[in-house]
Amino acid sequence: MSAPQRLSVENLSIEFGGVHAVEDVSFDVEPGETFAIIGPNGAGKSTIFNLISRLYQPTSGSIHYGEQDLLRLPAHKVVYTGIGRTFQNIELFEQATVLQNLLVGRHAHMRRNPFSDFLFWPGVRKSEIEHRAKVEDIIDLLEIAQYRDERIADLPYGARKNVELARALCAEPSLLLLDEPASGLNNEETDDISFYLEDVKHDLGITLVMVEHDMNLVGQVADRVMAINDGRLLAIGSPDEVRENPDVQRAYLGVTE
């Protein structure tokens, strides 16, 4: 795994048919830190992730990971810089098993050649076994061994969340974007997730950037928090500072009350 770098986002903006989903947002995430993004529904949190993943093309601004200018890369090259992610709506390979999903997570580290794969040359077998060992480490870390050979379509929701996290980890990222890792989970499962995230942070030293509504979880794991509303930055600081910020309180009251 490559060492974590600083993620720096500068003056990032994107419009969808006149709607400013993200407007002039700048922030840095330091290597090894846990950074949370909060904001009401439709604030533009997922859009920021999709911009970093290069799924969306920004109208202006820049995104750098260390020295690397991400805007120069196509989406499928982003993972090679060390940035992995999960999705708000869980994007697993539904008809494949957990194991197969996790092995796709190793894709960026695998050599692939349709001809040698078709013939399953000895080299392919050797590489399969090596990557399988890496996958098993992640399976142990997130304790999903009992699901290994289950199809995703047959898994309960909470297990899917874990598997998606596991799949992202299989790519050995140095920075992980987590889009609402606890949404839809009950209290117990949320505790588990925060426990796993602590593990991930300490065992693997990965920088975490997470979008999360659960303020308890944010308070537990985040070093710094950024609040946004209507695509604009409201505040950046420690969880307590951001919670106390009058703009943030107004944004939340205005939407939820």
Next chain:
Amino acid sequence: MQFLFKTAYNDDIRFLAKTGEKVRVAIVVLFLLAAPLFLQDYYLAELGLLLVYAIAGVGLMLLTGHTGQVSFGHAGFLGIGAYAHSVLLAHGLPFIVSIFASAALAGLVGMALGRSASKMHGFYLAIATLAFGILIETLFGEWSSVTGGHMGLAVPSLQVFGMSLTEVWQQYYVDLFFALIVIAGAANLFRSPTGRSFVAVRDSELSARCLGVNVEWVKIQAFGISAAITGLAGALLAHHLTYLAPDVFGVLESLKLLLMIVVGGLGTILGAILGAIVISLLPVGISFLKGVLPAGIGQTAGLEPLLFGLIIVLVIIFEPAGLYGRWMKIRFFFETFPYYRKSSFVRQKTYLKTDRMR
């Protein structure tokens, strides 16, 4: 328990992990090897044809069943393989060179089609591949200096390494040889990175992309491999047909290939083989029906396409997982007897997937 699992990766990688599966496959392969001993020529030729269709089915399955890219024009690749092989043979190329060259040509055309189709989804992809199929069929008809046009083209007789293989059983073994290679190769693909990237693109282009899968390139590869395998089947088919005409490789043939994999069960190699069996038995069933039905209905033109369509619709409604899915249920029933419950196969819950991005 953990430890036990970890020493056994090699077992997991074997494509026939369970003893039961090994035995079943061994029985089928033995049956196929020994078939010329007890089958009459007519049935042996039919079995050879079935194997050829199984190859074509595996080809289309890789693309539609495993990569999720529908093709309504695959008969075009079957035709490219058949025509190219016949033309090359007629120019004196040895069988082995000719059949691989024909498959490669079909594969290249497939990659070209895949390149234009790699940004398309659903309806547009269906129309584009359909148009491709029609284009190729027209080409066979119009390019008469090479293809013989609508007059047709005679296929040179089967000769491998200078040996003339004109007996039915000889041709059967050639078909069987290629069928075994293609089926084993396809199974290999799905225990290695290439096949997994196909499945990833089928199930979620979005997350495949974020894991480093070059989605467009994977589609081009899938089209290429699929077309090459179907082209290979086409070359073998040419020897069964002995005379090529453009309309053999028309839209109806493409539909037949699709019917095969849908009925067999999308997304499994076994499904393609089961589908080939159904397709081969269908004419028998239809001629039986014609005898039983009142003459008015039995003699109606277009009974076959009608039945094709009807079968696709019934399968999609009652057993979307195809014959393969049915087989899994039957096996599960016996393996878990008396604990089988219908709900074992009911999805626990379906979750919303965002349609905003693909």
